[in-house]
Amino acid sequence: MRILIPALVLAACGGGADGAVVEGTFGPGLAADGVWVVESERGERADSSGFRLADLTPGPVSLRLIRGGDTAAVLNVSGLPDGARLRLEGLRVDGDTRYAFPRSIELDGADVVTVNGMRLAPAGRIPREVDVEGAVLAWSSDIGALLVRPADARMPDLRVVVGMATEVVGTDGGGADAVNLRPGDSIRVEGRADEGYVVATRITMPVRIGGAAADADSGADGDALSAASRVRIASPPPLHGDGTDGGGGGSSSTAAAPAPAVPIARAPQGRGNDDRGRGRGRGEERGKGRGHDKKNRG
Incomplete structure (x- = not known):
């Protein structure tokens, strides 16, 4: 007994x-x-x-x-x-x-x-109205996709859709060009969540002088940035001409973060990895970002 x-x-x-x-x-x-x-x-x-x-x-x-x-x-x-x-x-x-x-x-x-290396959570845990500060992990103008790590460690990495209607401004309040976005930049993203994506209405980014950011502080940790050049971002859902979600989308739209392809030969055994990607930016006109219609990644 x-x-x-x-x-x-x-x-x-x-x-x-x-x-x-x-x-x-x-x-x-x-x-x-x-x-x-x-x-x-x-x-x-x-x-x-x-x-x-x-x-x-x-x-x-x-x-x-x-x-x-x-x-x-x-x-x-x-x-x-x-x-x-x-x-x-x-x-x-x-x-x-x-x-x-x-x-x-x-x-x-x-x-x-x-x-x-991807910070994930169920899509439903992203608030409907998003207003977060974080660090750029990757940016691809070709598909209008931005990957952002929020400063709040309780939130997953965010797949941000940048469309024609997305306003892009500098921290000085003036217009900015998304082409200058770089991994490690501290930015503010405002928009709405839709099945794991964030459709951005406004992005506030660092002001660059001579190609260098005037804002000295970076919101990304060293491990994330060291791997930032080795990721390809998954495509966002199709966008209408006004930059809104087209409402279609494949199965990947239910995830709270993209499924990136990380071109490294092999994962080290017994340890986690933090692999991110680097993209290039593209913008048009004062205070506007540019996105392109793309289908979801199958």
């Missing part, structure tokens, strides 16, 4: 449910028959329905999705406390790096989670 009572007490207090849970399903082009946890040297089975890992120790978790004895994809996850549950929906793999990114996530027990 002295043995059974402590066991019953632990079960009633949830002692047997310690540790984090990570689940995943596979999108097109990705299949695995096993999952390997690098830190604990532990393997679990996977099948066409996905995988489930329970009782994971809090802290960075390095996962390898295995197919036929080879690594099919890499998942570096951090930010999961005891009792947290993360579900990664529709994982797809970048062929160059083998990094896998989800189409969308479910997350309980934490505000955000980091997956292969």
